[in-house]
Amino acid sequence: MRARLPPNSKRPAKRVGIGMRPPVNPHAEAWIRQGDAGALNKGDCYTARLTLDITPALRARIKVSAFTQGVTVADLLRGLLEREFPEHRKEDTP
Numbered sequence: 001m002r003a004r005l006p007p008n009s010k011r012p013a014k015r016v017g018i019g020m021r022p023p024v025n026p027h028a029e030a031w032i033r034q035g036d037a038g039a040l041n042k043g044d045c046y047t048a049r050l051t052l053d054i055t056p057a058l059r060a061r062i063k064v065s066a067f068t069q070g071v072t073v074a075d076l077l078r079g080l081l082e083r084e085f086p087e088h089r090k091e092d093t094p
Contacts (some may be wrong), residue, residue: 062076062077
């Protein structure tokens with residue numbers, strides 16, 4: 001247990017100097033940037049959030065299906081929507 005200092009006593013402040021910035025490690029920088037390669041490039045693909053109200057039972061079925069396919073729910077639903085609403089549909093062309 002520490003002894004308490006009286007309220008009026010002044011404790012010398014500890015100062016910790018901030019040293020020079022460490023040199024950049026090119027391997028570490030490459031490793032950090034490597035994680036960005038698998039992600040969607042925001043410049044290439046714009047995204048928009050879509051909110052749907054569904055029943056808890058449907059949500060559970062979607063989650064089970066995504067799990068058994070080894071994908072995320074978002075990826076499963078994106079694929080489903082892409083198949084149902086392709087960018088160029090035959091009916092849309094004259």
